[in-house]
Amino acid sequence: MNFNLQWTWFHRLGSPRWFYQKTQRWLPWLAIATLALLVTGLVWGLAFAPPDAKQGNSFRIIYLHVPASVVALAGYYIMAISGAVGLIWRIKLSFMLMRSAAPIGAALTFIALVTGAIWGKPTWGAYWVWDARITSMLILLFLYFGVIALRHTYSNNEAADKAGAVLSLVGMVNVPIIYKSVDWWQTLHQPATIKFTGAPSMHPDMFAPLVVMIIGFYSFYSLALILFARAEILRREYRASWVRQLVTNQPAEK
């Protein structure tokens, strides 16, 4: 049908096999780019950027902390949107992406929390302060955990996918609400005794490596997502003939 003709590209895009084979070619390039960006950013940031006037060298953890935080937040939306696409167009691949995004996002959120806490000790004198942004980041971690835990509740893959998608969509509606409410909660009370001392206006010499690191983290995220999704495809499509051929290393029949 006409409809089908128009949408073939879309369905091809949704085919796990197509994805698996296409990404095979992208992977090496992406890996090289990621490695280059991360190494450049880290060396630049840790060794060459000038020390901070107030914080000395301890500020350098920013080159891990900020990229991890930014990508962790974006990761939630990537997860929820791929869940939504899966629900609406019934595309298996996007469910697989959703599933893969959850543990990666949780790990990044965890890194953001840990680096933040480590940074907190020298700057605030405490590992943990109940700040709005920090708190909402913690809640984000729990939202990720919820999506991961829910998956083990279902034995049927399709049901598990859909349930995860529904939950991450509900979460997506809630993330801004949570963020706003936590922010608001902070302003309503008297400010905490120790203040969050972010430096919004940064010296360009400090800022440039940060940008490199953020791009590096994004590309790392893509790399991880693709790798996780490929593993998921093999796990889920193990019955498909192309996967069997791939695994047993036999030449394709046709």
Next chain:
Amino acid sequence: MANNLSGGFKAYLHRDLLIALRDRGDLSKPLMFFLLVAVMVPLAIAPEASKLSAIAPGLIWILALLATLLSIERLFSEDYADGSLEQLLISPNLLMMPILGKITAHWLVIGLPLTLLSPVIAIWFSLPISAMVPMMLSLALGTAVLSLIGAVGAALTLPRQGGVLLALLVMPLYMPVLIFGSATIQAAVDGLNWLAPLAMLAALLAVAIVLCPLAISAGLRIAKNG
């Protein structure tokens, strides 16, 4: 037909209320729980009046939240086990209507009594009288949101019947209610404007009434396939 599509609300509201009333204790139980935890807190934390009244607004809300959480689990799990969930799913209504009926029944059995009982705890924790009205208003609105969000979690965790998993799913989503709810009481205690956070609760309720039934009906169908 139109009648049919919107139907099911009253029927399920009535049935669930009947079941709740059947074991006669059911209505008094959430209240008891609320009161009991309220008793335990001064035992665990030093019972000086100043300390208690400082944490009272938050505490009342945490209690309301836990009472909802403990009870919401059974919203669908019994229906799932005895097969009446299948009957709900094939009722010739818009699925939302029976679902909203069940949630309303839950709120009438848990949220409303909690709201009506809260003044006792307020007095217990030496909250000023002026904070009573905002407290009750915020509880009335907020517990409804808690029931709605909790029902989403209850639907999604059906095959394994909730417990701690349900808590894990639902708690992060409860945060805004908790914050605005306790902020309402706190503002009233501090003599600030408490209408703003209360309005936020009302807005949350409006959003939840529209979105949660969608997520719940999807969740129930998915769970049957679990």
Next chain:
Amino acid sequence: MANNLSGGFKAYLHRDLLIALRDRGDLSKPLMFFLLVAVMVPLAIAPEASKLSAIAPGLIWILALLATLLSIERLFSEDYADGSLEQLLISPNLLMMPILGKITAHWLVIGLPLTLLSPVIAIWFSLPISAMVPMMLSLALGTAVLSLIGAVGAALTLPRQGGVLLALLVMPLYMPVLIFGSATIQAAVDGLNWLAPLAMLAALLAVAIVLCPLAISAGLRIAKNG
């Protein structure tokens, strides 16, 4: 025969652990709950470090109590529903042995992880490092008592499957644990002798291990006749 009378402990311990491990998330869930509620408290109550650390000892205990309460409900209710409780009741062992096996499994899945995780919460609430060891010791002993007492409530509420009724039954019995538990931590924070309240917890545990299985086996038989 003697072997038979004392048997069943290991079998039920093993089975229940297996079931808990089966949904792989199950082990982490009580921890998540513990952490989540710990997050909600500062949200509901002003998040200043001084205020938080003042209520922290009591709070950690209330959290442990709630985590146990939420999970103990399913100790017998699933067995009741699927008929394996009947098999437990007619196993040719002293009834206590399988029951203790099940409770031990529950403690290993809930109480022990909570104990191991508690330092995180202590840091969150800025408790002094010196209070860590007493806190963990008191939690290890206390959560075992909570599991034992909770199981009595779970057995007695069986035909109606717990929820708020269970909470109602069990909460008053939890009081002593709560008091001595938080007293242990508080004493450690204040630099006082914390061994005395800890010894009381140990004594409670000894009493509970002897008495609770008796009450539970009676309760289970009554429930079958309910």
Next chain:
Amino acid sequence: MPTAFSAVFWHNTVLIFLGSNSPLTTHTVLKVESLAFERNDAVLFQPVDFELKAGEALQILGVNGSGKTTLFQLLTAILPSSSGQISYCGQPLSDCRYEYLSDVLFIGHQSGVKAALTVEENLRWMSPNNTSCEKISAALEAVGLSEYAQIHCANLSAGQKRRVALARLMTAQAKLWLLDEPLTSLDKQGVELVERCMCQHLTQGGAILFSSHQDLAQVTTRNYKLEPVVEVA
């Protein structure tokens, strides 16, 4: 007994007469075309094709685990089918979902009886809104539970619980009955009772799709066997 038997016999005679000689009066109620279902990418049974006409009772056969219950859940749209088409009175199910559901009575393995409600409350709850009290007590009388009307269903025996659910057969106003093993836990009188109800429904122009491991030869018009999928190695 003799009365029941002759009634059944008579009904069936009428049925055969109607079914074979007057095709105009019997229209197709339910039509299932190459219906398939997959779980975790495994196909459950060979594509299902059948037609159910008014006045017919079709028995779904199949060994344990062949997918009878799943088929019922597909037919009530509780589960989504992977492929194939279900149509009701000529229309695809997706176009007439609410009409279809209001014409269907489904009794599954779990009968949907609420333990906390009394027998009477349960039946009232599960029956159409406008069911009269007389009809309800007549139904309870028929399934032998009139003495138990005020008893909570938690205190019933297995067979009595099943009878509560089956009392719906007498109060429902549905054209299409979907019964998944209606005879579970029933004693011999119970089985006869269900047969009688089914016969009566058929003579009134209703249609029945049911599964059972027992033979209901007196009622069954045709049967359809669910076949397992043979894996091509």
Next chain:
Amino acid sequence: MPTAFSAVFWHNTVLIFLGSNSPLTTHTVLKVESLAFERNDAVLFQPVDFELKAGEALQILGVNGSGKTTLFQLLTAILPSSSGQISYCGQPLSDCRYEYLSDVLFIGHQSGVKAALTVEENLRWMSPNNTSCEKISAALEAVGLSEYAQIHCANLSAGQKRRVALARLMTAQAKLWLLDEPLTSLDKQGVELVERCMCQHLTQGGAILFSSHQDLAQVTTRNYKLEPVVEVA
């Protein structure tokens, strides 16, 4: 099929031979004397009296709600009886409770299958401690679930779940079997399988007490009907 039938036939012949001609070898396993049960001061059935000898299968008959399940719960001491006496191999039950319970296999309406465990784990768990792996897989093979050994029981059909419970018949080492409607949800092959198991148990000197609404004429030695209490107005 023919093999199964001849096996059953042969077993039964042996049984009749043993049962009727050599009274010395058959001792009384279970003896029930005027056993009664009251709930809320209402007596459930007329006092029960029967004797069950080794090699015998006694079928408990009774309409829905007559108290069969309750009787089984009395016999396993899950419920306390109001009056009467149960004795096992000549001793009153209270004196030999643990010996008795270790000789009993009880399968009730709910089969005790844990949904979260796999089929194999369930069977291992429900079988005696020393059951070998071969025995377990042979039992699973016999009930037709060998392919499902690693599947969680939550994902089984009703009949498959019942089959998991019934696989215990092949691993248990109990002398006395108490089976409350073992045939629920089973297909025809399942019923035959249970019959075969029961016959074999009888020839090995075991005793069976079971309830069922279906006839198991090939196995049943005698039956006992539970009668309702007639109220004296």
